Structure formats: C-alpha cells, structure tokens
Amino acid sequence: MPGNISAAEYRERIERLKxxxxxxxxxxxxxxxxxxRKENLRYVSNYWPLFERxxxxxxxxxxxxxxxxxEGELMCREMTVWDDIRLLPQFTCVTVxxxxxxxxxxxxxxxxxxxxxxxxxxxxxxxxxxxxAMSAPLLKSIEDSLEGAEWVDAGDLLFRLRMTKTEAxxxxxxxxxxxxxxxxxxxxxxxxxxxxxxxxxxxxYGECMKQGAESVPFIVMASGERVRTIIGRPTSKVIEDGDxxxxxxxxxxxxxVATVGFPFVAGTMSDEQRxxxxxxxxxxxxxxxxxxxxxxxxxxxxxxKGYFADRNVTRYDLYPPLHGxxxxxxxxxxxxxxxxxxxxxxxxxxxxxxxFGHPHGSNRVEESLVVTADGYESMSALVRTLxxxxxxxxxxxVG
Numbered sequence: 001m002p003g004n005i006s007a008a009e010y011r012e013r014i015e016r017l018k019x020x021x022x023x024x025x026x027x028x029x030x031x032x033x034x035x036x037r038k039e040n041l042r043y044v045s046n047y048w049p050l051f052e053r054x055x056x057x058x059x060x061x062x063x064x065x066x067x068x069x070x071e072g073e074l075m076c077r078e079m080t081v082w083d084d085i086r087l088l089p090q091f092t093c094v095t096v097x098x099x100x101x102x103x104x105x106x107x108x109x110x111x112x113x114x115x116x117x118x119x120x121x122x123x124x125x126x127x128x129x130x131x132x133a134m135s136a137p138l139l140k141s142i143e144d145s146l147e148g149a150e151w152v153d154a155g156d157l158l159f160r161l162r163m164t165k166t167e168a169x170x171x172x173x174x175x176x177x178x179x180x181x182x183x184x185x186x187x188x189x190x191x192x193x194x195x196x197x198x199x200x201x202x203x204x205y206g207e208c209m210k211q212g213a214e215s216v217p218f219i220v221m222a223s224g225e226r227v228r229t230i231i232g233r234p235t236s237k238v239i240e241d242g243d244x245x246x247x248x249x250x251x252x253x254x255x256x257v258a259t260v261g262f263p264f265v266a267g268t269m270s271d272e273q274r275x276x277x278x279x280x281x282x283x284x285x286x287x288x289x290x291x292x293x294x295x296x297x298x299x300x301x302x303x304x305k306g307y308f309a310d311r312n313v314t315r316y317d318l319y320p321p322l323h324g325x326x327x328x329x330x331x332x333x334x335x336x337x338x339x340x341x342x343x344x345x346x347x348x349x350x351x352x353x354x355x356f357g358h359p360h361g362s363n364r365v366e367e368s369l370v371v372t373a374d375g376y377e378s379m380s381a382l383v384r385t386l387x388x389x390x391x392x393x394x395x396x397x398v399g
Contacts, residue, residue, distance in 0.1 A: 004168045004175075004254055005046065010081045013044060013161065017058055020157045027123050029154050030142065031056045032130030034094050039327035040129050040158040042255045047080040053091040053138070055130075056082070059117055067091060067113075070105035086113060090141050110145030118146070127154025159332050164346035169256060169326065170370050173348055174379045176213070176258035177368045180251040181382035183208040183216075184260050185398050193241040193267045197221045197234035204249050215252040217329060222246045223266065227362040230318070230354075241267035244361045250329045257329045258379060259350055261366035262386045264396040272360035274394055281390055283307050284353045284365045287321055291369065291376045293345045297322075297335035304353065305337065316355040316362075325350045325368055347371040348379075 021029050033041025034053045042048050045056040045066050052069035065084045068076040069091040086108045092100050131153050143151050183204035190203050201219045208216050221234035227246040248261030263277045283304050290300035304321040308314050324331040325348050354364035367383040369376045378384050389397040
C-alpha cells in the first residue's frame with residue numbers, strides 16, 4: 001500500500017458511498033475504470049489498470065469486489081486494499097478487438113457474481129459510475145448479467161465524494177506539486193536557443209521521475225509561433241532566440257495530479273512579451289484574491305474576465321480560469337461566470353490563467369492550491385517564487 005492513503009481511509013470512502021447509494025435507493029454500485037479513466041476506480045480501490053479494464057462492485061453489506069483481468073491480476077492484488085478479486089474475460093486488453101487467450105486465468109462471470117450478491121439480498125436497482133468511459137458492448141454485458149434489474153448512471157456520486165479532499169489526499173497533491181516544481185525549475189534553468197522542444201521537455205521528465213513521480217501524465221510544450229496550439233505536445237521544433245515557451249507539467253503521485261506552468265522566454269525577451277506576461281501575473285493575483293471558503297466560485301471567474309475586458313484582451317480569453325484537481329488533472333469544480341456553487345475548505349483547485357492568440361504571445365499560469373479555513377494555500381512554491389521575482393525584476397528567475 002502507498003504511504004499517504006490508508007486502508008482505513010478507503011473503508012471510510014466506501015461507507016460514504018454507501019450513504020449516497022442509499023439516498024439514491026441503490027442496492028449496489030459498479031465503479032468502472034481503465035488505464036485512461038482511472039480516477040473513480042482508484043478512489044474506491046486504489047487499483048489502476050494497465051492495458052486492461054477494472055471495476056469495483058460496492059454492495060450495501062460486505063466488502064467490495066474488485067474486478068480485474070488476468071494479465072494485471074498480480075498488480076491488482078499488489079495495489080488494491082480489497083481482498084476479493086475476480087477475473088472477467090470482458091475486462092482484458094482495452095486496445096484490441098481480438099479475444100486473447102489466457103490459459104491459466106481463473107475466470108468467473110458477471111452472472112455468477114450477480115447471482116451471489118442476489119442471494120445476499122435484493123438487487124433491484126444498481127448504479128454504474130463510468131458509463132461515459134466504457135464501451136457499448138461492455139455496458140450491454142453488464143446490463144445483461146442481471147435480469148430484471150434497473151441500471152442507472154451513478155457517476156455523480158463519485159464526483160460528489162471527490163469534491164473535497166482529506167489531509168492525506170492534500171498531502172499527495174503537495175508531493176506531486178513539489179515534484180512538478182523540480183521538473184519545471186530544470187527547464188527554466190536549462191532552456192537555450194538551439195535545443196528542440198523535446199530536448200527541453202526531457203529535463204522535466206527526467207527530473208520528475210527522479211524525484212519520485214508515479215507518472216507524468218503530460219507535458220504541454222510549444223515555442224515561438226506554436227504557442228497558439230493551447231495544449232500542444234513537444235516536438236522536434238528548434239527553439240530560437242526570443243521564442244516564448246508555453247509549457248505545463250502534470251505530475252501524478254499516488255494517483256493525485258498537480259500541475260505547474262509559468263511563461264518564460266528562451267534568450268532575449270522583448271518588451272511586448274514582458275507586457276504580455278504582466279497580464280497573466282496580474283490576472284492570477286486577482287484570481288487568488290477571490291479564493292476563500294464561502295465565496296461564490298463565479299466571483300473569481302468574473303473578476304479575471306473583468307480584468308481581461310478592462311485590458312481589451314477578452315478575445316484571447318478562451319475558457320474559465322480555474323478548475324478542480326485531484327485524481328484527475330482537471331476535475332470538478334469547473335466554474336463559469338454563472339456558477340452558483342461556493343468554495344469550501346478542503347477543495348483543491350488549479351488556476352489556469354490563460355490568453356491565446358494575442359499578438360505578443362500565448363501562454364498560461366497554472367498553480368495547484370487548496371482552499372483552507374481562512375483562505376488558500378499554494379502547493380507550488382515555485383510558482384509563488386516565479387511570480388514574486390517577476391514583479392520585482394520583470395524576469396523569470398527561480399532564485
């Protein structure tokens with residue numbers, strides 16, 4: 001088991017899920033996940049499949065059943081907090097249509113599992129979390145496994161549970177942010193004209209893995225004219241003197257993902273580029289001034305968009321300036337100018353203050369934060385350092 005999230009916390013999550021299931025009159029809930037949409041499955045079981053599919057079947061009485069596939073069975077047993085693991089042929093490799101033979105697999109079937117649960121009590125209404133992520137044939141096989149049952153979308157239950165974080169979850173995000181900072185620092189320290197975007201991103205990848213990242217889900221990277229791509233991947237493009245660099249690193253630690261991003265320039269920075277970066281730094285200061293428990297989330301969005309309107313750059317403002325972070329790089333809340341929700345202590349969020357297509361550049365500032373009882377805490381010491389140094393010197397300095 002990883003160090004920060006205890007087995008007791010997973011048990012507490014299941015109990016909270018059962019309470020929400022009771023509200024929705026659900027006798028059981030199947031939580032689906034795979035390599036690409038891992039968040040909800042990992043939240044309830046700590047299992048993160050590789051190549052294959054996975055699920056956790058939560059019933060009102062008894063411990064959950066984890067569903068896996070044969071190639072990843074031992075990894076599942078290594079990762080998950082639950083003892084009852086079943087293998088299903090429908091959960092084998094996600095990326096191929098072929099039926100793969102696993103002669104040593106001890107398969108069961110969904111019908112056998114459902115009959116077992118039905119013997120313990122009624123199964124009239126069952127929720128599924130992850131309908132949006134699973135294939136139609138898999139969904140049909142799940143629905144066909146229990147005749148006469150009503151299957152309902154229960155994805156909202158997991159999003160509600162994940163909205164606020166425990167201290168253990170926040171500590172995972174702090175660690176992820178610290179690692180992301182280290183990778184980002186290496187890029188700023190080593191950028192120079194003549195290297196490629198891929199070479200620059202390699203500094204971050206290497207440092208993040210060295211510092212203990214479980215994964216680096218992405219490094220957004222673009223330079224020069226490519227910064228208009230918004231979420232471009234690094235390429236073999238050669239970075240030239242005066243190229244603005246638009247990059248962001250997402251680091252995963254024990255499932256939790258923090259992101260860091262701050263504009264910088266390779267070589268000589270122009271006055272126009274400096275003025276553009278000023279816009280983003282000032283806008284983030286405005287956003288942070290609105291981040292506190294009890295505040296309407298829309299007020300933060302409105303404040304940033306109002307500032308951009310005053311500076312006549314609204315046409316380069318493409319989406320809201322903040323989103324949640326946790327087991328996904330971007331998760332709820334994702335407020336807009338009309339959101340009725342309020343910030344709560346324990347929410348973890350990312351600023352994403354961005355302008356794209358501006359004549360003097362395209363870029364963003366990203367920073368992972370936790371809402372506290374009296375305001376917020378930045379989990380990225382580097383972004384705070386970069387912002388403070390920028391305001392003092394007009395230069396991107398990590399010292």
